[in-house]
Amino acid sequence: MTRITRGYRFVASHRLHSAQLTEAENAELYGKCNYPFGHGHNYSMEVSVSGEVDGRTGRLVDIGALDAYVDRQVIQTFDHRDMNQDIPQFRDVVPTTENLSREISRRLKEEWKFTAVLDGVRIRETERNLFELRET
Ligand code: NI
Numbered sequence: 588m589t590r591i592t593r594g595y596r597f598v599a600s601h602r603l604h605s606a607q608l609t610e611a612e613n614a615e616l617y618g619k620c621n622y623p624f625g626h627g628h629n630y631s632m633e634v635s636v637s638g639e640v641d642g643r644t645g646r647l648v649d650i651g652a653l654d655a656y657v658d659r660q661v662i663q664t665f666d667h668r669d670m671n672q673d674i675p676q677f678r679d680v681v682p683t684t685e686n687l688s689r690e691i692s693r694r695l696k697e698e699w700k701f702t703a704v705l706d707g708v709r710i711r712e713t714e715r716n717l718f719e720l721r722e723t
Contacts, residue, residue: 589647590637590706595657597666600627601682604671625669630687631711632661634695637723638703648703656701660694684712688720 602625603617613621640647670682676690692708707721
């Protein structure tokens, strides 16, 4: 089994606020991330695929095709967006990076046609935060 990890970047803003919590609970739980008008991040995302290398081509996946797919399914939707306003899934779901990685994984699986399987998604929100969603 071989795994390939490819890196991508996008910028987006969000506000962490749960409708299921009170104003005070939101402020206590999310701190600065609960400020009313949101804040931005330079997200760096890694997408891993795994499987067996094709004996004819010597490759696991066509990187150019993977890039085009990730761009269409994720980057074009999220880049320079306000996640709370622009991404329907985050109208009622708090756009934490835990939920962001789940939503990105869901979008990647939607029309996945590669022989290699989606192995995982990692999103770095800040230099100190790395969120990892493992599929296998
Ligand atoms: Ni944030």
